[in-house]
Amino acid sequence: MQILANELKQVNVFQNAPDDDLHLILQNSISRSIEEGGYFFFQGDSARYSYILTSGQVKLMQSNPKGQQVNLRTITAWEMFGALGAVHADANYPASAQTLENCTALAVGSEFLHSMMETRPYLSFGLMNLMTDYIQEMQSRYRELATERVEQRVANALIRLAGQSGIRSKKKAGIELSFSRQDVAEMTGTTLYTISRLLSEWERQGILKTGRERIQILRPHDLVKIAEDLKK
Amino acid sequence: MQILANELKQVNVFQNAPDDDLHLILQNSISRSIEEGGYFFFQGDSARYSYILTSGQVKLMQSNPKGQQVNLRTITAWEMFGALGAVHADANYPASAQTLENCTALAVGSEFLHSMMETRPYLSFGLMNLMTDYIQEMQSRYRELATERVEQRVANALIRLAGQSGIRSKKKAGIELSFSRQDVAEMTGTTLYTISRLLSEWERQGILKTGRERIQILRPHDLVKIAEDLKK
């Protein structure tokens, strides 16, 4: 499948790129397909490529020596990821990128991207925008993890996911998410047991419906209220 | 007190700046002094200035609606902070910057910095380096908070602080830190009670000595062992 320069305009970082540059990027990149459950890169690998996801979903996660892991972010189509290597010369990926479904991504050499940025301020700004957004999200999540109780953190995570990758299903029946209890646990720093209990409770209250690796948010507003937690 | 262009070279972001640019920056900035406990800016303020701390210590912190707060980072002399505004046009500071002692900082207009970056790739790279480092630190701390127990998180925080702002006292008697129990609690997402108990325990074991707003690390290696937590 051929990727068109025009499609690259959907990528935030390339928002202000002239067509010539888009072609240049395409010429200096290769397409990589990874099947569900596979990895684009592992934490610690040398960051030789930056990626642009063209189809599928990827989760960025970090694990500690004991093997426990946290989900840092979920990437959807036309988002850039693994771009830290384009900045530092000899960087290593600080996280692993695992596919949640069959995925295709464009791999751009980090050195090439770096050299492009030397003469193209719009590119640097694009990347910095990505970074500042991400920093702000991480700071908020960090604060949540430190100060909020599980219930609120999970509500927040669902709200965030709904905004980032949620699909409004046609039957206007709420927002559909495809994550296992384990996934959500790793996003919120808790356990799949607690998530299961919490979702069951919320399903009883009619806030959402659940299935195997599926969460359908029926009343987002109620989640917001839980996240804000005005009691106590 | 006059700040010399030469001194600005200590700032990581300006590592590769030619002297002319350093003078230009000085000319387009003003010096602000804030006394202990005061604020350079508050979370939510319009990010009109980026700061370079010339003396003192500043903590960046974020608070939630209920007023609970977390410490994101401690800034020491010649570090840049509040620089997110130079990227987004209409950004707001995502955190507050409170001084831990009497401080002086150089305030550079965000718009001015932004315009400089248009024609100076080294500046963008300097800032991106700052951001990627920070992102990596936040990701690690996030993972810690999500997967590690309090004991390990506190050990890690002390190690990190020792590296960033620790002063090796002359009497070779370990590394000196100036933080209250409350400060450490806010850095690690726990409570001052728990920190107090933990430090008392470690003092009993001879790993460190404590005082009022003072922690003196005697055996850093033992902290590393605790942080790694090989038991269980």
Place this chain on the structure above:
DNA sequence: ATAGTTATTTGCGCCAGCGCAAAGACAAAT
């Protein structure tokens, strides 16, 4: 269908860490 695999639910016991309260230690000011 049937068997095998993977995800989810739920009961149950447990404990790390919270947070109140009250006392003690330290520093600065008068």
Place this chain on the structure above:
DNA sequence: ATTTGTCTTTGCGCTGGCGCAAATAACTAT
């Protein structure tokens, strides 16, 4: 020296959330 304010310590009781275990549900492959 005394007061005042801030920081720290520690006892005590409590509970949110963990995590095992075992049952159940849902999907996949033969």
